[in-house]
Amino acid sequence: MAEWEHRAYARIGLLGNPSDMYGGKTLSFTIGNFWATxxxxxxxxxxxxxxxxxxxHDLVDFASLPQLWL
Structure with a gap:
């Protein structure tokens, strides 16, 4: 089986929100210096x-998956 690694870059929302009066249209930017892997x-x-x-970098620890949602 293959191993996978992926990055998700931080995003800044400048205008709009899916639930506001702009009808779900947004204007946002990614930041190349900050990401989660x-x-x-x-x-x-x-x-x-x-x-x-x-x-x-991860200062919290969870004993189980259900504890993530508490």
Whole structure:
């Protein structure tokens, strides 16, 4: 299985919002210096999903997936 890594750049909304009077039209810009990265790799034993926060940049830790939504 292949490993995947993807970046999502930060965005600044200048005008509009999907729920405002502009009818869902927006004007926004991406910022090339700020991003979030996700790295997906298959587990060796076919086990459950494991979320490993970055040791320096992710200052919070979740014991389980349901805890993410609390």
């Amino acid at each position: 996700v790295h997906l790799a298959p587990s060796n034993d076919g086990g459950p999903l494991v979320i490993r926060p970055h040791p320096h």
